[in-house]
Amino acid sequence: DTGVSQNPRHKITKRGQNVTFRCDPISEHNRLYWYRQTLGQGPEFLTYFQNEAQLEKSRLLSDRFSAERPKGSFSTLEIQRTEQGDSAMYLCASSLGAPPLYFGEGSWLTVV
Amino acid sequence: AQSVSQHNHHVILSEAASLELGCNYSYGGTVNLFWYVQYPGQHLQLLLKYFSGDPLVKGIKGFEAEFIKSKFSFNLRKPSVQWSDTAEYFCAVNDVSYGQNFVFGPGTRLSVLP
Numbered sequence: 295d296t297g298v299s300q301n302p303r304h305k306i307t308k309r310g311q312n313v314t315f316r317c318d319p320i321s322e323h324n325r326l327y328w329y330r331q332t333l334g335q336g337p338e339f340l341t342y343f344q345n346e347a348q349l350e351k352s353r354l355l356s357d358r359f360s361a362e363r364p365k366g367s368f369s370t371l372e373i374q375r376t377e378q379g380d381s382a383m384y385l386c387a388s389s390l391g392a393p394p395l396y397f398g399e400g401s402w403l404t405v406v
Numbered sequence: 407a408q409s410v411s412q413h414n415h416h417v418i419l420s421e422a423a424s425l426e427l428g429c430n431y432s433y434g435g436t437v438n439l440f441w442y443v444q445y446p447g448q449h450l451q452l453l454l455k456y457f458s459g460d461p462l463v464k465g466i467k468g469f470e471a472e473f474i475k476s477k478f479s480f481n482l483r484k485p486s487v488q489w490s491d492t493a494e495y496f497c498a499v500n501d502v503s504y505g506q507n508f509v510f511g512p513g514t515r516l517s518v519l520p
Contacts, residue, residue: 336512336513337496338510339508339509385449387450393455394455395452395508397442397449397450397451398449399449
C-alpha cells in the first residue's frame with residue numbers, strides 16, 4: 295500500500311508534555327497538508343507545504359505547534375506543552391499539484 | 407468568512423431508500439468541490455469531485471452530486487442506499503483564488519438500517 299502513512303496512530307500524553315507526529319505522503323506528491331479533527335466535526339485546516347516550503351498556516355496553529363517538511367518528503371507536526379484542548383485526530387493529506395487531497399488514517403492524540 | 411454547511415447532522419434511512427445530503431458554501435469565486443466519505447475506523451476517502459464542466463458528476467459506489475452555482479450548493483445523491491453506505495460524509499470546498507487549503511463541512515452521519 296503506497297497511501298499516506300501516519301504514525302503513531304495513537305498517542306496518550308500527560309498535559310505539558312511534547313508530542314510529535316510523522317506523516318509520509320504518497321510518493322512524489324509535492325503538496326502536504328495537516329488537518330485537525332475533533333469528534334462530530336469536520337477536519338480543520340492547520341497548515342500546508344509545497345515541497346519543503348510551508349506556504350500557509352491557519353490561525354488555529356498556535357505558537358505551540360510547529361510543522362516541518364525538511365526535504366520535501368515526510369513531515370512532522372510537533373505540539374509543545376500539550377493542553378487538554380489539543381486532544382483530537384491529526385490528519386495528514388497529500389496531493390500532486392492540484393487537488394484532490396488523499397488522506398492518511400490519522401493520529402489520535404489524547405492529553406490527560 | 408468562508409464556510410461550508412451541511413444540512414443534516416444525522417440521517418437514518420432503510421436500505422433501498424434514496425439519499426440526498428445537502429451542502430452549501432459561502433464563496434464568491436471559482437471553487438473546486440468534493441465529497442469525502444469516512445467509514446467507521448477508516449480514513450477519509452474521496453467519493454467524487456467537481457472542477458468544471460458538466461455540473462452533474464458521478465463518483466464511486468453509485469454516488470453522484472450536482473453543482474448548482476446560483477444556489478452555492480453541491481448536494482450528494484444516491485438512488486438506493488445499502489447498509490455498507492453507513493458512514494460519515496463530508497463536503498469540502500477549495501477556493502482556488504484564496505489558497506490551497508480545503509474547508510470542510512461539519513459532516514453528516516448516515517446510518518442505513520438493514
